[in-house]
Amino acid sequence: MNNAGIGKIQELIYDLSVGDVMKKDVISLSPDISMYKLKEVLRKNRISGVPVVKNGCSVGIISIEDLINWLTKKGAGSSVKDWMTKDVVTVYEDEKLIQAISLFDQKGYGRLPVVERKEKKVVGIVTKGVIIESLLREIEIDYHEEEIRRYRVSHFFEDVTADSVTIGLIYQVKGGDVMNGGAVAGNIKKTLQRLDIKPDIYRRVAIAIYEAEMNLIFYTDGGEISVYIKPESICVNVQDHGPGIPDVKDALRLGFSTAPNWVRELGFGAGIGLNNIQRCSDKMIINSTVGRGTILDITVNMETL
Amino acid sequence: MKLEKIMKILDAEVCCGTVRNDWDITMVGASDLMSDVLTFIQPDTLLLTGLINPQVVRTADVAEVKVICFIRGKKPTEETIKLAYDKDIVLFKTQCSMFKACGRLYRAGLVDCLQK
The missing domain is CATH 3.10.580.10 (CBS-domain)
Structure with a gap:
């Protein structure tokens, strides 16, 4: 065994x-x-x-x-x-x-x-x-269920006939919902694993999304995370409606932080998050307007699915 | 190094999960800063931390860390234990300080996960 x-x-x-x-x-x-x-x-x-x-x-x-x-x-x-x-x-x-x-x-x-x-x-x-x-019965049931689930999902791209196939996953994140912070990233990681995405790829995507998700919780009233999985890349779009980042260049500087104490007590807010997102992605674009909100686009390329 | 040996070195006790003999831990990451953990930690590393909230488990899950050890005898919250159970992550606690825990593990041959 x-x-x-x-x-x-x-x-x-x-x-x-x-x-x-x-x-x-x-x-x-x-x-x-x-x-x-x-x-x-x-x-x-x-x-x-x-x-x-x-x-x-x-x-x-x-x-x-x-x-x-x-x-x-x-x-x-x-x-x-x-x-x-x-x-x-x-x-x-x-x-x-x-x-x-x-x-x-x-x-x-x-x-x-x-x-x-x-x-x-x-x-x-x-x-x-x-x-x-x-015990053998339990193991068998569990093994079969996971095998079937993995098989179905991992063959999704092969089984669907179209000129272009994209899987879209959309999640809502509530501002201030610390207790569930990271749940979206965890769910996305699990889905990508089932899709048979390579470990180094799904790990980078999950870490980038985790940081973005925590930013939504700590600094905004909430927002939306959309993930688009294509055979050649994974694109993530994170949107919120405020308060916006006054200077994106500043925000990207390692160690720059506007985090209040309660965020720091949770082990975040040390001015590493956006850098971490950038490090994990092949392409990152931030568009932010004070008072209106922030749109973050991340792309992680994958050679084969 | 087997989990049982690590527990012995740290005089640690299990808070949640099964001590599996088939896991081999070679690296350690120590931090109270979750973004730091996400930056440097590698899969299958032992995480030493003083934070006991569920965010530690969420971070470990995303970073693919299977074992977390809380220092200075800190007891994880009920929510943390429940989440660790769901995510199949083993939780330990040791009376050692962060410095002492790192020192003991380093002396025993485990390496910093940044070194690998």
Whole structure:
């Protein structure tokens, strides 16, 4: 399995709960059932152990090992309660899967009854096999969904017949919306990744847009970011309606800043932003009129799509 | 260098995310200035910062940084943790100051991402 797959599994075991993966139709036995009956249950269902349950609650666990002990020793008593393990470790259904995996790993248990938190009734069972099966299923679903999405989008330019194809993405940015600052850049980056754009290209576009987006949030009442993806280039247009930049040359000087303190506290406003946009783009044009607003055009060229 | 080793060097603890053993970190970027981070940081770098707001995670996401370590024991905000979880970014915190954290990592062989 590749690194991404391993990472996904690690993520899943921290993400999924025991209840998500447990086997729900639990075969269980009452403590008064005979060991003969246990032998039949294990054989018929091709399982190696079952939880012992009284009034819905876990009171023990009995496995094929206990059955062998009984067969060889034939000691006192022939009920399940005489041979079962009484100190049963259980897991709650809302516990994370990692908890169950740690127990299997550290204590060497073969199975863990799953109980609900309120009345401690047995609601399911987990074994290593059940966990592996559910993880593989989750991975498969996730892998297929992303593959299909990537395939569809990355073949967009090939599948559409026209003399010229351009994908246009338009986003509105609210002035002062610091909490969502950078969300547009993040979304555009993800879209460009799915379009199979080269990493160095989408990274430059995303950084330029991020800086422009933060400028809209910090210094204007909001604006619009439009991205036009063509086979040969990505063009970005950022527009706002004020207050405008009095001297664009000044604004482009490294370290020049009119940022208030609250902007600086957020880690911005050091007079680097516009420079950064320029550095990331192959072409940058700024048109600004005080009182009317600013229009920023950026182009990033790409050799092949 | 494996994340586990970096955590040991910095006496760091995880705030969010899974410490993956398949990630190899060779570079470090340290700054509280997000525009600076966007200027110099390279993909797959460890970012050391004293800022704990969600903008750090947004910046890391755009710059393709997978691991952020907060210095001086600063605890990231709930919004920061939630966003990091969504963006699949691992967050650590260390009691070390910025100077100490950089020094320890430099001594251990990690390099400045501007050097690469």
